């Protein structure tokens with residue numbers, strides 16, 4: 325049986341100040357997947373990534389990358405992963421070409437096997453190969469970081485919030501390139517707090533909240549767990565309060581507008597409209613909406629107020 329690209333077990337991290345960022349995370353990233361780590365700010369996503377990168381020391385638990393335990397075989401583990409960090413940190417005095425050559429040197433890639441120009445071309449920075457990195461725009465720097473993460477041709481690429489503060493066009497380019505890499509066999513992990521992004525790109529999503537995994541499934545299955553349907557109804561007279569006995573959770577949205585959230589396995593829109601009629605309300609207009617990943621996310625990450 326092939327090992328997962330990444331296998332994390334009971335991973336815990338408490339920072340020096342006492343903040344418990346990871347409270348026992350177990351997670352497998354299958355080889356060949358585009359895996360989304362989705363969660364609100366402060367959920368622990370970067371902490372997890374930085375432990376894999378060898379930048380943060382875990383408190384306890386284990387992690388394997390491409391079968392290599394990060395404690396027992398740190399060099400092999402690090403050689404198996406390329407990480408695009410959330411923060412843009414730069415050697416501002418090197419050109420993009422030099423930056424990649426230097427990184428290749430750090431990973432012990434022999435000169436004959438380096439592919440700095442090819443990588444710069446792939447991220448559309450070949451015309452900037454010999455410009456000072458500090459003259460690059462934010463988007464160009466982000467692309468250079470992607471190229472930098474790939475110099476040693478790792479089987480796993482991790483992007484930590486790659487599109488935070490990135491414009492729409494660049495975002496589209498970045499995803500095109502990520503899809504290309506994935507098609508070429510690279511396993512991709514990305515963290516994001518953009519739901520649509522995860523929903524669109526990832527074949528599997530784990531939702532992280534408060535240092536724990538609260539969901540982890542194939543994207544379509546995760547979406548299928550959203551069993552709620554929302555019925556928005558305009559009625560023929562002003563409402564002072566939500567009518568009772570309608571079924572589902574009723575919310576007054578406007579003087580004559582109601583939103584009824586119900587479980588589609590237990591009720592149908594017709595039943596709800598019928599009950600509204602019985603409550604003496606004439607229905608003027610109706611629309612429905614299926615729950616989406618955002619609803620799943622909100623439900624799972626909702627904390628007691």
Ligand code: ADP
Nearest residue numbers: 339341343345364365366367368369370371372
């Ligand atoms: P995410 O990437 O999901 O936004 P992080 O892993 O960056 O979350 O942070 C998780 C929690 O750990 C947050 O409460 C954050 O403030 C805290 N944290 C992150 N880095 C440090 C650090 N170096 N020292 C202390 N606390 C930290």
Ligand code: MG
Nearest residue numbers: 369370410485
């Ligand atoms: Mg982060």
